[in-house]
Amino acid sequence: MTTPYTTAPDIALVLAAGLGTRMHSATVKVLHEVAGKPLIAWAVDAAIDAGARRVVAVLGHQRERVDEFLASRYGGKATVEVAVQAEPRGTGDAVRAALPAMTGEPDEAVVAILYGDAPLVTEGLLASLCAACQRSPAGMAVTATEPPHPVAYGRLVRDSRGRLARIVEHVDATDDERAIAEVNAGIYAIRLGRLREDLRHLSADNAQGEIYLTDLAARAAARGGAEVVRAPWEEVMGINDRVDLAAVARCARRRINEAWMIAGVTMEAPEATYIDADCGPLGADVWLGPGVCLRGQTRIGDGARIDAGCVLTDVVVEAGATIKPSSVLSEATIGTAAQVGPFSHCRPGTVIDERARIGNFVETKKSHIMAGAKANHLAYLGDASVGAGANIGAGTITCNYDGVKKHRTVIESGAFIGSDSQLIAPVTVGRDAYVGSGTTVTRDVPRSSLALSRAKQVNIDGWADRFRDAQNRRQSRQSDPDGK
Ligand code: UD1
Numbered sequence: 455m456t457t458p459y460t461t462a463p464d465i466a467l468v469l470a471a472g473l474g475t476r477m478h479s480a481t482v483k484v485l486h487e488v489a490g491k492p493l494i495a496w497a498v499d500a501a502i503d504a505g506a507r508r509v510v511a512v513l514g515h516q517r518e519r520v521d522e523f524l525a526s527r528y529g530g531k532a533t534v535e536v537a538v539q540a541e542p543r544g545t546g547d548a549v550r551a552a553l554p555a556m557t558g559e560p561d562e563a564v565v566a567i568l569y570g571d572a573p574l575v576t577e578g579l580l581a582s583l584c585a586a587c588q589r590s591p592a593g594m595a596v597t598a599t600e601p602p603h604p605v606a607y608g609r610l611v612r613d614s615r616g617r618l619a620r621i622v623e624h625v626d627a628t629d630d631e632r633a634i635a636e637v638n639a640g641i642y643a644i645r646l647g648r649l650r651e652d653l654r655h656l657s658a659d660n661a662q663g664e665i666y667l668t669d670l671a672a673r674a675a676a677r678g679g680a681e682v683v684r685a686p687w688e689e690v691m692g693i694n695d696r697v698d699l700a701a702v703a704r705c706a707r708r709r710i711n712e713a714w715m716i717a718g719v720t721m722e723a724p725e726a727t728y729i730d731a732d733c734g735p736l737g738a739d740v741w742l743g744p745g746v747c748l749r750g751q752t753r754i755g756d757g758a759r760i761d762a763g764c765v766l767t768d769v770v771v772e773a774g775a776t777i778k779p780s781s782v783l784s785e786a787t788i789g790t791a792a793q794v795g796p797f798s799h800c801r802p803g804t805v806i807d808e809r810a811r812i813g814n815f816v817e818t819k820k821s822h823i824m825a826g827a828k829a830n831h832l833a834y835l836g837d838a839s840v841g842a843g844a845n846i847g848a849g850t851i852t853c854n855y856d857g858v859k860k861h862r863t864v865i866e867s868g869a870f871i872g873s874d875s876q877l878i879a880p881v882t883v884g885r886d887a888y889v890g891s892g893t894t895v896t897r898d899v900p901r902s903s904l905a906l907s908r909a910k911q912v913n914i915d916g917w918a919d920r921f922r923d924a925q926n927r928r929q930s931r932q933s934d935p936d937g938k
């Protein structure tokens with residue numbers, strides 16, 4: 455049951471059934487991403503963070519795809535449910551579509567209404583709205599904002615005593631009304647009983663022929679007026695097109711970066727550092743160079759250093775590790791005090807243990823590089839296991855693919871692979887063994903032995919001088935064909 459002073463919404467509705475035509479996209483608007491997180495998840499997460507007991511997403515256009523996304527992200531959490539609005543007949547109609555989901559909920563329940571395309575909403579704003587809703591004699595609170603530039607939003611029309619009289623949509627407004635700076639952000643809190651009653655009276659008698667949720671404001675005015683909660687534009691701006699998407703993304707990234715800096719992360723160029731919403735934790739004294747992109751669910755341990763231009767997607771970097779500039783890592787784990795880069799490529803399934811080193815132009819995939827092992831230059835390690843302390847020389851390649859299947863290479867601890875070697879998998883190089891430079895390893899190398907496959911070297915005395923003389927003689931015959 456709702457207590458009189460709770461600031462958590464009982465139920466949050468996330469409206470996401472609109473067509474989003476101005477995105478000009480094959481993908482439904484609410485699945486476009488800001489900081490790596492689909493728009494609808496921003497609204498759902500804000501509602502959950504605000505303490506909503508239930509979240510009902512109202513879906514329409516491409517509802518199967520959105521539903522699938524919600525199930526994958528929130529599956530198992532009974533909190534997130536779906537209601538369907540078959541045709542987008544307006545925001546009021548969208549809320550009506552959610553009523554059946556709320557059957558059985560008490561009239562005094564506080565319902566927060568959010569948009570799936572306004573991702574910057576905070577739990578703080580939702581808390582203020584819920585508190586205002588409970589103060590309001592009309593059982594309703596509306597969010598007002600003042601955009602820096604005029605936008606086609608609904609205007610808040612106040613009466614002579616300054617109370618909210620009604621909301622007029624831009625297309626229905628007179629010139630005088632359009633001059634009102636205070637606009638409707640589209641985020642509300644309302645008692646369920648009021649909602650049930652007022653939704654029955656909405657009509658589509660307006661310029662767009664839509665059922666406007668905003669008409670609830672005029673009905674609330676007749677009961678003493680809805681409360682108005684003011685919010686900064688940066689918290690409520692919605693996305694209608696890709697210009698808005700970029701503007702919202704900038705705000706989201708600034709907010710994410712500031713939170714990490716406050717938590718102890720140094721960013722040399724915060725305005726050029728891109729951290730996805732689901733990344734973290736990032737430890738104390740993490741240092742991020744300019745142009746670093748941390749994507750997916752990347753985590754970074756205390757004191758790790760990620761230098762300029764690195765792109766890490768779903769990577770775990772342990773404490774004290776260093777990723778040197780321009781390295782690209784995906785689904786990899788980098789151990790304590792390990793070093794990677796510059797210009798390394800660690801592909802999915804790479805596990806680099808403590809103090810190991812992966813140097814420039816080294817590519818790894820599904821490979822485990824154990825403690826203290828080194829591959830410092832120009833190597834490909836795919837489907838490989840490299841034992842502790844092993845050394846992989848420049849130009850070493852694990853030939854893991856025979857054109858049909860992938861095979862594993864095992865290099866045991868302490869082994870030394872000479873430069874420019876090829877290891878034709880499946881193959882094992884035993885513990886402490888040596889592979890001579892330029893060797894093509896086709897058979898297992900026993901422990902502590904030397905493998906050599908290159909041809910024996912031959913030195914021919916005076917050969918180079920004779921070769922040059924012959925060249926010179928040929929050249930002079932060609933320039934003087936008569937031999938004069
Ligand atoms: C709405 C408000 C306007 C406010 C603006 C703020 C109305 C009538 N107008 O206008 O006062 O200033 O938001 O952004 O409410 N949706 C549905 N089903 C529908 C229609 C919309 O689920 O039938 C969803 C959309 O997916 C979107 C949200 O509701 O998430 C807002 O819809 P949109 O069409 O963008 O409303 P606006 O015209 O911007």
Ligand code: MG
Nearest residue numbers: 571692693694
């Ligand atoms: Mg809109």
